[in-house]
Amino acid sequence: MPRVVAFLDDGVIKNLKELYKNSDKSLSKIISELVDIGYRVKQHHEVQKVDLQEEKKAELTDKHTEYLLRTMAVVADTYRCVRNEKSKYKEEDIDNVLDTIISNTQSYINGKLGKNR
Numbered sequence: 001m002p003r004v005v006a007f008l009d010d011g012v013i014k015n016l017k018e019l020y021k022n023s024d025k026s027l028s029k030i031i032s033e034l035v036d037i038g039y040r041v042k043q044h045h046e047v048q049k050v051d052l053q054e055e056k057k058a059e060l061t062d063k064h065t066e067y068l069l070r071t072m073a074v075v076a077d078t079y080r081c082v083r084n085e086k087s088k089y090k091e092e093d094i095d096n097v098l099d100t101i102i103s104n105t106q107s108y109i110n111g112k113l114g115k116n117r
Contacts, residue, residue, distance in 0.1 A: 066105055073101045 008016075020027045077087055077097070089097045 062109070066109055069105045069108065070101055073105065074098070 016027065016031065019030050023030060025033075077089065080087055087097075089100055091097045091100060
């Protein structure tokens, strides 16, 4: 087993001595176990951090898609109006049209997500 040298604070050394007094294991075994546990905890936190970042990226992509679809619906209807074509929406004011677009977009995304999973 390789030898490792480390410099520790007095408080850490005092705590290690207390652990050694209350245990039937050797001091090197106790320190080895503590380092191993610390390594596992650090690894776990790094995995959790990566998972959280991936989740945030996926959420951002979903929001981007949703806003892109909303924008496309508004632009398409605006283009219809510019060309003097009738709007495909039956609502009487713009707020209701935007609510319909948001609802349709969310339904479309939920439908696609349901099919992909």
